[in-house]
Amino acid sequence: MGEPAVSAQGLTKCFGAVCACQGIDLTVAPGEIVGLVGPDGAGKTTAFRMLCGILPPDHGTARVAGYDVVTQSEAVKARIGYLPQRFSLHRDLTIDENIQYVAELYTVPRDEWQSRREELLEMTYLAPFRRRLAGRLSGGMRQKLALVCALVHRPEVLFLDEPTTGVDPVSRRDFWKLLHDLPRQGVTMVISTPYMDEAARCNRLAFMYAGQVLATDTPDNLRRQLPGELMQVRCRPQREAREALKRCSAVRSVEVFGDRLHVLFHGTADPMLCERLLADAGVECLEQQPVEPSLEDVFMSLVSEHGLTATATGNGL
């Protein structure tokens, strides 16, 4: 395989005393979907802006679609699509006109963007609404239109910054079906998401925290990384159970998952111990079983290793 679609080494950016990104390394192979997952202020948006050639890094280098993001930022911009968190469509233009507008900004030849537009409208099922003003579209449709606009110049790499935030589950599903088809069309994707079920769909993930990449791997390998075994416990009252389990030295952490608790042990899970601790605390145990760790378990475990308060002093972008 040739050059990676994205390769970044030691990307660093500070705003005054606040370092939004501290030495980010990231490699994305052509056709991959790579997810950036992390809390607010982890540096995801800053990393995106540097990779898109919008924001020059203080230190470090990055090449995207074969070009240097600092010295060849115009060439980078021509070869990528960027869907920012708050995308701006022209509300007073129709779907058709919005696409034309963006295509012309990218100086795509007329006959090329016209056929591309048909193709994208068909793919997103937006064709019947093409003469509707963007300002009158539903949230899900606006987001599809933003995707179409980001794809009209056939970018090699697509950056999506939390594209499904605030979008209902039906639209979210439809949107992901569209995304999954893109690698076959030769598009590489870097996507940030706060949702672990979306993270699981990526080929590889980078868990970010406080400006650093804590771990990069496939979702499966990340799930295997969890130190210790996990028990799922359904009991009541839950709050007392949480406190009792947290006090035990064999227990690494206790997290709430809806009406269940996930109890992570330092080593082998011990259901007898669990039962005894709960009985001693006067908690009724309804059900307990060993479970495979979810990505959220792994993420929580990684973050608690690195301490929680740093998010507060992170950037406020």
Place this chain on the structure above:
Amino acid sequence: MDLAVEVENLTKRFGDFVAVNEVSFSVAEGEVFGFLGPNGSGKSTTIRILCGLLSPSSGHARVAGLDVWRDAERIRQRIGYMPQFFSLYDDLTVAENIEFYAGLYQVPPALALARQSELAEVLELGPVLDRLARTLSTGWRQRLALATSILHRPPLLFLDEPTSGVDPLTRRLFWEVIGDLAHEGITVFVTTHVMDEAEHCTRLAMMHYGRLIAEGTPEEMRTEHVQTMVEVQAHPIWPVLQALEKAPEVVEVALFGDAVHAELRCDLNDAEARVERKLQTAGVAYERVVAVTPSMEDVFVSLARRWERPTAAGADR
């Protein structure tokens, strides 16, 4: 048990558009009531009526024992309301925002101070108390917004998409706080687009095109609405999605994490075998096909698709 919210045939029209259509439901005191629905289904309009901010066109509603027609003013003193876009004072610090809202709600200064330090601890706002609200990221803004909506200890709390745009850590913290509030006897009325969050609620109702289309505990919602659901695991997953999308017996197929969930029009007994045959005929490789309990998202999407407006043909979203 007393009712915190009681709604009967509630209707709201804006011109020809019926935003809320003959909706009836009730919420008991101490419940965490999840109000679900796609964008534009009438959730926020209903909440605005219940908070006394908008008069209904017809129907009845009682909130915290007061009538929305007659006592709108008094309702607002008895509830906490955190809208989707909460207005914070950008030029005030976090602490000053809390102080300001304490004044608005006429919380005595000494009590306000005690509440502030209590909330700062619960929502982990300590490190940002002196920062200007404008410098906060979404997650931190939402924490502050939640703090100001519960300062005056309302017996009933309305949260409209409190976790939209919020990172996984803050999301988790929010649901812990919601659980603790309910534990103290506060009724929580909450909307969300994130279906695993819906599992935290004691009861759910789902809106679609202004109508209430389903209601029940999370358990009831998961077991009563979708008959047959199978999960397929495969690497790559895309061909599975494509093969099943075209199958006539498949009602809905979607990515679920890194697997595929398919809802079928057939009996549970032969569902797995049918899907395996389908995939084999199509020459698609897979690892495992198992019947599963549908996730809350499966249920939501299935219900939403069933109630699709016929003229919209599925794309008008």
